[in-house]
Amino acid sequence: MSTLDFSTTLGNAWFPTPTFTASGCASSGRELAQFFDLASIGGVVTKSIMSKARSGRPTPRMAETPSGMLNSIGLQGPGLDAFLAKDIPYLVEQKARIIVSIAGETVEEYSTLARKLRAVSGISALEVNISCPNVENRGLVFACDPEASRRVIDGVRRTIGGELPIIAKLSPDVTDLVSIARGVVDAGADALALINTVLGMVINLDTMRPHLGGKTGGLSGPAIRPIAVRAVYQVHAAMPQVPILAMGGISNGRDALEMIAAGASGVSIGTASFGNPMAIIAVQDELKALLTAKGFNSLRQAIGYAHRPESE
Amino acid sequence: MSTLDFSTTLGNAWFPTPTFTASGCASSGRELAQFFDLASIGGVVTKSIMSKARSGRPTPRMAETPSGMLNSIGLQGPGLDAFLAKDIPYLVEQKARIIVSIAGETVEEYSTLARKLRAVSGISALEVNISCPNVENRGLVFACDPEASRRVIDGVRRTIGGELPIIAKLSPDVTDLVSIARGVVDAGADALALINTVLGMVINLDTMRPHLGGKTGGLSGPAIRPIAVRAVYQVHAAMPQVPILAMGGISNGRDALEMIAAGASGVSIGTASFGNPMAIIAVQDELKALLTAKGFNSLRQAIGYAHRPESE
Amino acid sequence: MSTINKNAANVRATIVSNKRVGQYFQLIINIGELATVCKPGNFVAINVGGANSRMVLRRAFAISRVSTSAISGGTMELIVAPHGQGSKWLCSQVEGDELDVIVPLGTAFGIPTEPVHVLLVGGGYGSAPLFGLAELLNARGCRVDMLLGASTAAKIYAPMEGKRAVNSLRIYTEDGSMGHKGRVTDPIPEMIHDSNIAVIYSCGPMAMLSAIDSITRGSDVVHQCAVEESMACGIGICMTCVLPVEQEDGTVAMLRTCIDGPVMDGSVVQWEKVGKAL
Amino acid sequence: MSTINKNAANVRATIVSNKRVGQYFQLIINIGELATVCKPGNFVAINVGGANSRMVLRRAFAISRVSTSAISGGTMELIVAPHGQGSKWLCSQVEGDELDVIVPLGTAFGIPTEPVHVLLVGGGYGSAPLFGLAELLNARGCRVDMLLGASTAAKIYAPMEGKRAVNSLRIYTEDGSMGHKGRVTDPIPEMIHDSNIAVIYSCGPMAMLSAIDSITRGSDVVHQCAVEESMACGIGICMTCVLPVEQEDGTVAMLRTCIDGPVMDGSVVQWEKVGKAL
Ligand SMILES: Cc1cc2nc3c(=O)[nH]c(=O)nc-3n(C[C@H](O)[C@H](O)[C@H](O)COP(=O)(O)OP(=O)(O)OC[C@H]3O[C@@H](n4cnc5c(N)ncnc54)[C@H](O)[C@@H]3O)c2cc1C
């Protein structure tokens, strides 16, 4: 029996396993380290970091929904400097592979973040979260605007040079995901992260008002998995050469394999960790067992398998 | 104790209760009539009818997903003539209020359908399902294209005259739902139906291929309810005067009240009827009890309540 | 025009017993008066997962047998394979638990008016409804031969009592772990040739039904098969459960197997078009 | 830097008993060795709804008491109000059922090094963790007064045994159905004035905690309160459970109540900013 090659790559970054935390769902990594060794997973994707400290949205920041949840955190975080001083050294010390997620309010802010991260060692890749309101354009979310998306990635690419792979994280709340994906790839993204949360709302029937402090929130969890699988499939069909880091409701190895077959090179686990801090480890073990049971010699062979004609 | 005025209007059509079937989730009405009196609900929204008979998509046509399902029926139906000969007379005989849903592959087909329906008596309103591929524009779904959406509604409006209210049914799979909504209202829609299913996919891990015969399918059920509530809230905020028929995961009276508070004048129940054929009756009874318990004298008072400032 | 089984009702029904039988579970469920209107071939649709379930759709199961006794009232028997999350949940329910059931649904096997020679072919749990059918046919004076097949012995469902109404029973397993080694369809051509079989009743995987159709096609043998398509509602309102069926006028229509089936005339089902666009 | 409770572990734990007490359910759960590392104020996070549940998030409950006996091993007690679908599910579980629990989580009540006079104030099920706390304080020689309040008698949780460690206990109900009619906060100003209360420990609705803060603000009385914000994860990874808290440098930060709480210093919580953007 041959052993499975479980490794994967996103751009020029290599990872021993294809399982990652999802941005914003693992805080700084410390908390999950109580439950498993951070070096044992593919990597930690950090909470999206901005230039300055941010206190985020008012509470309540969550609502549970059928097989999912809404969150409206509003990118609370310590700002880049504190992040570089405290969180990165900790993760490096744990021998975790690190994907830093960045977020900005202007095209310039993204470039600034990239510039400061350029020289930081121990980082495997940058995930660029463009699901943020663009203050220069009436708060329209970057990821919903092909031109703004392109400009953000272009700015980051120019700043960062060819060193670090750029993973552009897209929102599913668009009419034509493939054209946005094409735009950011043309602008220099090495890989894509699909999908960010879906915009949703819950009304609190006691107050008869929107339940969340931020009114709307992002829907995540198993409820959105079929949307994520479709997004990965569509984008992989259009650009089979571009690696995809897939996320959206992945809770077990079967969910992960759906994403891999649809075209993902790696998977991020977010909401599932809230219900089960060991979810990533479970996904990793189950995915490995499934691939082996199906006779694959490597993860690579399974990537995009669902696109092959029925006859193969 | 005052009795609740439970009636509602969509355009100039009046209904004694605000609870409807959802298009495509009640077949011709006959089947549900075995479980309750069709005249006892607000009305029956018929399966979207096209000019000619259609056999629809290959099987499998469904996949269950967490708190939801995917369907890819592909608008199977008998065509308008058979529909007018068999289904309408039956519904009229049951004293059901009827909203006829129409679908087309071209702008012209919608107008043709409207022309033939114009003279048919016993119809309360037309629901125009524009979530169909436009054969004249590379199969791009009408509802994802502001201009095509507008042209469909404009054509129907011109044909039908001022008699029948037009309810334009929109897809949530767009970047800017409000602008599509504005476009169809400007073109003559009296009301909006929100939301159609969300595009999704499931991979069958036995075959490692898309599970559905049609590959992608429409996601419905409780999983999408937060998306639907958000859509209703956004559109009502932008156009508070336009009545909304809300649908998407409504399974009980509380779900219905969320939609009403977000801005809906009526609710359609689709997927919930698959699990519980009496779901519409349950929603109706529970919604009535909830409104009464909260001290409302009429449904009307609760419509859009969530938009009021906290202080009220 | 086809309509929903006119006896169908949505009831809460209590589980009388749940026993493991090979790889299946035999559930006896109290459905009171409704037991008297269930016919061989009819099925039920059951809610699964309980109050906080993420499963929103009903599951369909063939009624294996009904019995109406003075003590327990009317009951029905189901033979359930623990397949996915919903059927596994059902198999884990115990005596006294309540189920939300719609029963009876769908068409029934047609019973010949003459005492003819019939062959019953069951694959896996597909044998379940055949024993009740055999009793009925036997009571009408038919000669009833039965063939049961499965991949392996534990998937053969053949209760002792059930065999009483059968004149002959042959079992086939693909791995040879019980009865003859081979497919359940292997002996059919010879049986048709050697004896005067008027009707084949079949229930099992679609591939088995289709194979029987190829055998009976062109012959005088009537083939009544109980088909199985993925069903979202079971009551005719969703259009997911369709099969391509030839109409009287020669056209092919996608018919709902929850209403126009599950029992269908095998010769009009367009087997080669199943899973294809028309 | 604040971190997750270093003793926290994810375990499967068996329910030893589940009893109705007024409008609450008292659950005794076997958590073995972990019982020895639970402190008054700590909480647990429990998975709800079982295998096919549509509820994806854990529910948080204060540990009311722990006990370590030779026979049953270590157990913890929870007092659960059947509020929404998740807590109702938990209340419906019976002896022998297994739960997926993360325990212990969060901060604990600080115990004074001197035998001072303390006041414990509990609202509704908020009284649960106070009895274990009272025992500890009593053992340290503190004078322990207790005030319990709720809207109505059935929502007062005050077990017989619990009262032993308390020097005085006064109960307030808003409808007057038990004890004094009024709010549990009504007598506090006078009590502070009349006696030498050094610390108030409180647990209950946020409005109650905030009201106590207005009373103690500017005084020497230390206010340790166990707060309750909506929590998605309970282990510090989601940032949903935050409260605005004044930092040493005078700035206000949104701190995670699952890690920096639930027990917090009431005087640094910015009560008027709760639910507002900073
Ligand atoms: C008319 C009819 C009679 C049946 N009789 C029996 C019987 O007597 N014993 C038995 O064990 N099984 C029977 N089945 C199959 C049974 O319905 C499926 O095994 C069951 O629905 C699978 O559900 P699950 O939750 O375990 O699997 P999942 O894979 O989780 O099911 C997901 C969804 O797909 C549907 N689905 C999956 N497989 C099937 C299937 N084979 N047929 C229809 N829908 C499916 C389910 O209903 C559900 O909505 C019958 C099916 C039909 C249509």
Ligand SMILES: Cc1cc2nc3c(=O)[nH]c(=O)nc-3n(C[C@H](O)[C@H](O)[C@H](O)COP(=O)(O)OP(=O)(O)OC[C@H]3O[C@@H](n4cnc5c(N)ncnc54)[C@H](O)[C@@H]3O)c2cc1C
């Ligand atoms: C530190 C802490 C200690 C607690 N101790 C107790 C206790 O001892 N006894 C008790 O009965 N209850 C306690 N609660 C409240 C308990 O967590 C909620 O009542 C429960 O989560 C509600 O879940 P549900 O499924 O019944 O309601 P739902 O309304 O269905 O819950 C929906 C979601 O909102 C969250 N949520 C709703 N209300 C609350 C709340 N008040 N606090 C936190 N999250 C909430 C739930 O966790 C869930 O994710 C405590 C809460 C916290 C944060």
Ligand SMILES: Cc1cc2nc3c(=O)[nH]c(=O)nc-3n(C[C@H](O)[C@H](O)[C@H](O)COP(=O)(O)O)c2cc1C
């Ligand atoms: C509480 C919470 C916070 C999140 N914060 C971020 C974030 O800071 N940056 C980001 O790119 N995505 C963020 N996300 C989105 C997730 O990374 C992920 O894309 C999404 O939740 C879908 O995956 P899941 O269903 O596994 O959670 C957040 C999600 C949640 C639930």
Ligand SMILES: Cc1cc2nc3c(=O)[nH]c(=O)nc-3n(C[C@H](O)[C@H](O)[C@H](O)COP(=O)(O)O)c2cc1C
């Ligand atoms: C099986 C199925 C068939 C449907 N067919 C149609 C249709 O013909 N026309 C239409 O406008 N919407 C159709 N829909 C969408 C529903 O009308 C509704 O908008 C959607 O399912 C969301 O509501 P629900 O979650 O209550 O099902 C269909 C949905 C399902 C599940």
Ligand code: FES
């Ligand atoms: S299962 Fe819904 S129509 Fe047959």
Ligand code: FES
């Ligand atoms: S509940 Fe998730 S950080 Fe506190």
